[in-house]
Amino acid sequence: MFRTARRAPHALPPWLGHALNAQRGPVPWNAVVRGALAGGPLLIAALVAGRASLGVVAAIAAMLAGINDRPGSRRTSVRRIGVPALAGAAGLLAGTYAGAHLGAVALTALLTGLGLAAGAVSVIGPVASATGTQLLVGSAVGAGMPLPDPGWQTVPAFLAGAGWLLLLRLALPTPAALTGDLRLDFRFDGERAAVADVYEAVAALLDAIGTGDAVARRAALTAALDHAQDALAGPRLRRRASTAAERRLHAQYAAALPLGEAATALAWAEQAVPARAAEGPRRLAAAVRGNSPAGPLPAPCRSDPALRALDDALLHAAEAFDRGRGPDLHVRRRSPRSVARVVLGAGGREYGLRAGLCFGAGAAVAQVLHHGHWYGSHQHWYWLPATAVFLVKPDLGPLVSRVLCRVAGTVLGALLFAGFAAVLPRPEGLVVLVAVCGALVPVAARHFAAQTTVVTVLVLSLVMVGGEPPASAGRIGETLLACAIVLVVGHLPMPGQRGAGIRAGVEAADAAAHAYLTHVLSESDDRATRWTLRREAYRSLAEARAAIARAAAELPALARHSEGSDEVAAVLERLVDTTTACAVHLDDTGRLTPRHTERLAALRDELAERRGRMGRRHRTLAA
Structure with missing residues (x-):
């Protein structure tokens, strides 16, 4: 049923082709409106009150919340935006006080530890990944962007900025709702x-x-x-x-x-x-x-x-x-024990080590360059470790693709900002630029380079509103250093086998598929449980396939560690499809046909063979 796609001789290599691909779809006009109303009004209110620095912090929080403002229901946005914002505020508080009271060595050690923890937690899922990212970005900003306001003021400002965008998400009706049937809620x-x-x-x-x-x-x-x-x-x-x-x-x-x-x-x-x-x-x-x-x-x-x-x-x-009534929704729940197993498992340890090393190394290099006055005249060193945080995240795409997009986006964004800064009045023109960039963030999210370009212009506008002089050249240099750090750490051998996260995803999909198969073959009449197990089987497979596709687009030195996992996932997918067909046939006739039983037996044999082949390949690479 599944066919292996062969790359044409003239096609680009996967690691380069991924960097050129962009998501497609309609323009999310509702998110565009929220982005335009997020950072700009916050800055205006802060400037009127004479507290520009707090306005900058609030606008940064609104920008980060805007990056997490994805399509979906209003209530899920509470978790998707709110939980990372709380983590960002905690990181800002920790970074602010650590930067003020710890020496360079102790501060670097603390940030490295935060990177280890945030990286391990990020493997739980998308919300956890965004939470880990904002924790690290907040701590980098708190430690590396000293503000004139005390921490007990900057943290509420950060929460207010994120809360403002969340309020817009919950309260504003979408354009479709305004133009459609008014009877719809x-x-x-x-x-x-x-x-x-x-x-x-x-x-x-x-x-x-x-x-x-x-x-x-x-x-x-x-x-x-x-x-x-x-x-x-x-x-x-x-x-x-x-x-x-x-x-x-x-x-x-x-x-x-x-x-x-x-x-x-x-x-x-x-x-x-x-x-x-x-x-x-x-x-x-x-x-x-x-x-x-x-x-x-x-x-x-x-x-x-x-x-x-x-x-x-x-x-x-x-x-x-x-x-208009039916059974209540069965939601996907994970026990604390299963979450801890994921965080402390091979995938969590591998990502945690890489995130901790990249974040800690970025902070150390930035502090050395800052104290040695090796570049620029600006006093803030948060850019390098914050850049490393985004670059080290595997859920944003393959490593080389992330690096290429980040460099291209930062260079273009810095050049654009330099041009805007030369002609726009201050601070009015910069406030307008922040509002425009906020509106563009949801559209630019379709491609990492485009998103980096918009965010670079937005952040440079914010720090200039806060009183920092232009530093476009310095930002480009720091981005290149962060890219070098992440490339080196991304290719370093780590304790355990490379690609542990991929194997953990395949194993989770295998366990879910067999739990679903076992339930169906037991001929249980509990259809609600069957549908729950079916949903978990297909969902785990989709997550594993997405991770495998990202790994396959890495450079050959990294991609080879995921070889064979796509074949196992394909067999598992056919097994789950066959299990579904068996369930429907059992409901109707109470017995399986020879075609069903033979197909199940063949898939089990093929799965055992594919798993054995994948295990031998991984052991060979590890040796």
């Missing part, structure tokens, strides 16, 4: 769009059955389900959904799970389905977007177990839509 527009996308993804998979697009469509369905699960799992005051609109969305999401299961089983069988089969999920998607009843659905087609499952799921969804 705009507070849930993110959740509504996420659930509707699930039904659209089911319809797209049904359309693609029997074609070469079926694999990609099934992966898109997994991504849509992941996004909807996250959108509906945001923090709330009560354990269960408390409003009618929220209960309705939970019921609609739950009704999509058996639809996705039936569509996956049909795709596994590669059996063409009637064109009208996809019309039902599309009508349900429109009903979700319009907050309306399901209405009439296409006539059923029940000639096959998977088609009967699809029809039953459509009828169940129509009933759930009309009733």
Whole structure:
């Protein structure tokens, strides 16, 4: 089912091609508006009050919060923006007092320890990664950008800046809500769009059955389900959904799970389905977007177990839509023991060591250069270690791609700022420039170089508003030094085997796949548990595949350590697809066909072979 893509002879190498690729999609106008209203008004208020330095701190916090302001529901933004902001404030407090009371050696040791801890924690997930990043950036700013205000004032200013953008995220209606049906509750527009996308993804998979697009469509369905699960799992005051609109969305999401299961089983069988089969999920998607009843659905087609499952799921969804009630959402929960296992595991140790070494080395080099007056006339040395923090993060892309994009973005941003600074009035023109850059951050987030360019202009504008002279040349030099540090540390051998994070992800996906298979073969009637295990299996696989794809785009010296893991993940994905097909067939007939059992046996044998081959390859590289 999966085919190995071969790179054309004239194609760019993966490590260079990744640096040139950018994400695509519609312009997030709501995030653009929030970005424009974030840093600029904070600076204006601070300048009017005569506290420019506090305004700079608040605007920096708003910028960092804007980087974490991603598409999704309003409630998930509380965790996505708020938790990293709290960590950033803690880092700012620690850096401020450590920079004022510790010597260079002790300060470097402290920052290195923070890097070790933040790096290890970052492997938990996206929010944890952003939390670790802001902790380190805050500590670098606190220690390396001494401000005239005491820490008990700068920390509340930082929290106020992040809180301002979060308030904008929660309170402002989206443009679509203003121009659309006023009967729709705009507070849930993110959740509504996420659930509707699930039904659209089911319809797209049904359309693609029997074609070469079926694999990609099934992966898109997994991504849509992941996004909807996250959108509906945001923090709330009560354990269960408390409003009618929220209960309705939970019921609609739950009704999509058996639809996705039936569509996956049909795709596994590669059996063409009637064109009208996809019309039902599309009508349900429109009903979700319009907050309306399901209405009439296409006539059923029940000639096959998977088609009967699809029809039953459509009828169940129509009933759930009309009733507006259903089972409460099952969210992805991790026990403290499992989180600690991830942080202290091989992946957490490897990333923690690299983050700690890069951050500590960046701080040490920056302090030496600062005290030795080796470059520039500015007094602040935060740029080099803060740059190293972003460069060392593997979830931002392959190492060389990050370095190339960072250098290009910093050089372009510094040159642009030098031109703006020469012609703009101060501070009014710089405040306008901060507002414009804040609006561009959500758009520039599609490419690391573009984001670096915008952030460079924004930060240089802020520090000039705070009273620091222009230092574009110095920022370019510090960026090049940070790139050199991260490249060296990124290629250093570490205790244990290289690529431990990739193997940990594959092992987690393997455990989730086999837990799902075991439950299905037990012929349990607990479908809620089955759907939960199925979601975890596909989600773990998606996370492993994303990490493998990033590792494959590294330089050959690093990419070879992930060789074979993509083959294991592909077999696991086919195993989970087959398990889903078995579950649907067992529901209908109570027994498996020889095709199912033979396919399961073949996949188990192939998985054992692939895992053994991957293990031998890794042992050879380690030797």
